[in-house]
Amino acid sequence: MSIVSIEPATAERWQDLENLFGPTGAYGHCWCTFFRRRAKDHTASTTCDRSMRGVDNKAELRRVTLEGRVPGLLAYDEGGPCGWVSVAPREDYVRLSRSRSLRPADPDEPGVWSLVCFWLPPRRRRRGVGSRLLDGAIEYARAEGARVLEAYPVDTAGGRAPSAEVYTGTVEMFRRAGFGLAQHHTSERTVARLNLKEG
Structure with missing residues (x-):
């Protein structure tokens, strides 16, 4: 199947996002909120109460959409939603500003957006989605x-x-898309950047 469209994950598309992530959410109950919350606020998948794993994270992602913000994009094929990417203004990802390995060199740099996560169902991986x-x-x-x-x-x-x-x-994925690659200023992590405006 081929991709039909890529759409903003708005409140109206919440059911599609919920269906794509499934009952436990992407990546072990994360619900793609890891970078959106401080460490002490994120409901880790190691919590003792299995019935509560990810519940707060799901509610947080739902709240973002209900506030009219777009936490990412959904890919659709003929069968429905088939992939996810989390992309938004960098300031939406509060954990980046607190991270030793990813803290921005210039946190006040205007107009910077961050892409922090992809999620694809296993059957859709390694197919170019x-x-x-x-x-x-x-x-x-x-x-x-x-x-x-x-x-x-x-x-x-x-x-x-x-x-x-x-x-x-992956580094290769971003290199192919034309991103410049550099080592983070305080860690060994790679940062990929693409200028979106001329001049």
Whole structure:
């Protein structure tokens, strides 16, 4: 099946996002809120009460959409939603500003958006859906007025790695999309950046 469209995850599309993530949410109850919340506020999948795993995270993501914000984009094929990318203004991801390994060199730099997560059902992986989502994220951020799109990919040295380890995307994926790659100013992490505006 081929991608039919890539759409903003608005409140009206919440059911599609919920169906895509499934009953436990993406990546072990995360519901793609890891970067949106401070460490002490994030409901980790290691919580003792299994019945509460991810409940607060799901509610947080739902709240974002109900406030009229768009936490990311959904890819659709003929069968419905088939992929997700979390992309938004960098300030929406509060954990980035507190991270030792990803803290921005200039937190007040205007117009920077961040791409922090991809999620695809297992049957859709390694079929180019992630690259299509990246293209959609670039187009969406540009259309929304972003000056720069920033991401934090993992270097797999051209090999494969478990999906849970490369949820931020791979270095090669961003290189192919035209991003510049540099080492983070205080850590060994790679930061990918793409200028979205001329001049």
